[in-house]
Amino acid sequence: MRIATANAYDNTIAHLQKRQQELAESQVRLTSNKRVLRASDDPTAAARAERALAAAQRAQVSQRAVDASRNAMTLAESALGDAVDMLQAVRDSLVAAGNATYTDAERKSIAEQLQQYRDQLLSIANRSDGAGTYLFSGQGTLGQPFVDAPGGVQYRGVGGAASVASDEALPMTVDGHYAWMTAPSGNGVFETRAVTSLGSAWIDAGRVTDPAAILDRGYDIDFSVTGGTTTWSIQRRNPDGTPDGAPVTGTYESGKAIEIDGMSFTISGAPADGDRFSIEPSTGSLSVFDVLDRVIAGLKQPGAGSGQVTQTVNDGLRDVDSLLVRMQSVRSAVGDTLNRADAVSDRLGETELQAKTERSNAEDLDLVEGISDFQTRQTGYDAALKTYAQVQRLSLFQYLG
Structure with a gap:
């Protein structure tokens, strides 16, 4: 098999370039991790x-x-x-x-x-x-x-x-x-209000005594003063405002709790004749x-x-x-x-x-593996360079000269 000098040089340079490229890629991987x-x-x-x-x-x-x-x-x-x-x-x-x-x-x-x-x-x-x-x-x-x-x-x-x-x-x-x-x-269940208060009476926030007895109704609390006696009258209201049944009545005592339909409230002071309070759903x-x-x-x-x-x-x-x-x-x-x-x-x-x-x-990259690979390729590239240097001196012209 006949191998020309130019062909040998080309093959050697191609291998050198390949090893150089592999070494460069290994270096890039190492530096970029x-x-x-x-x-x-x-x-x-x-x-x-x-x-x-x-x-x-x-x-x-x-x-x-x-x-x-x-x-x-x-x-x-x-x-x-x-x-x-x-x-x-x-x-x-x-x-x-x-x-x-x-x-x-x-x-x-x-x-x-x-x-x-x-x-x-x-x-x-x-x-x-x-x-x-x-x-x-x-x-x-x-x-x-x-x-x-x-x-x-x-x-x-x-x-x-x-x-x-x-x-x-x-x-x-x-x-x-x-x-x-x-x-x-109000108190979260019902709200007490003073509608007409000509006297010195006032109503508190009230409290729930029986949740099951609470009705979705409004209530009007009217006061009447006759002969030194004060009485109250509570009229339930339907949602449309019409009276609901007969009113509930009682004699007024300041600070005494009044109870109706699971609700309790207190009116204190001296109400005047015609004073009105109300209770509305909250x-x-x-x-x-x-x-x-x-x-x-x-x-x-x-x-x-x-x-x-x-x-x-x-x-x-x-x-x-x-x-x-x-x-x-x-x-x-x-x-x-x-x-x-x-x-x-x-x-x-x-x-x-x-x-x-x-x-x-x-x-x-595994750094240990990367460093080892880089060193191996560097060693191979160095060896290829030395080999090329030796082969380059084997030219026929050196002997003919």
Whole structure:
């Protein structure tokens, strides 16, 4: 077999270039710490790595959504805490307003203080997250969710809550209508009201004595004073307002409980002839701002009798207590959301770590194996260079010369 010198040189250079390329690829794998640089290196491992990368990216996107929800709920929890503190201050002022020795001017001063609390509560209800989203806007609003209109504060948002765009159902806002406008009226079962009070009588919030006997009815309590004797008459009302059966009557004693249909309430003071009180089923329509507006108006009324003042204060304390329960309930729900966000964040962190581990197992290089492979290829390349140097000197022209 005849081997030309040029052919031998070409074959040797081709082998050198191949070894040099293998050495360069080994060096790239070593410096990048990647065993799979292209899908053609290991199609199966490349597919595993791509799936793991997609899973890690999904976890990262979900984590950003969870962080956004956590930040919004942290601000909402803080706002609700401020509202609870403010309502507690309102309650303290109402207790002070019940002082029988206060003059009209002193009660008016307390009413002005309550007006400031009311304005601060409105500011809290319209608090934003600093990025243009209102914390209590529900499912969205074009502007501030609470508007101070002539007829009272109105809610312009959409009920419910907006959620983050991820697989985890975490809220970005709080349902402001539920939190601020729909606390249960009265004691949660029925509501006592003073309809006409010309004397000094007032009615308390009442209590339930027999839940099974409660009827979905309204009641009118009328007083009659004849010959120094005061009597009361309770007339049940049908839902359409018509009388329901014969009235129940009794002799009035101040501070003595009156019971009817599983309900007990107390009327104290000296009612005048023709005074009327009523009992209505409780509704979920108690608004923070309406309550304060009624209390402020009642305390500002000049020449109000002791019964009217006591009624205003007691109704205000009853309603504020209901509002406090609602606020604390919503605050607890927001706290539960924060705890859930922490749990979701931990789970997403584990998912991302698992995906990164899977990707590393699929495409990362074993450093010990990589260093050994690099050294082996380097040794082979050095040997090929030395061989080529020896073969190059075996040219026929060197002998002919």
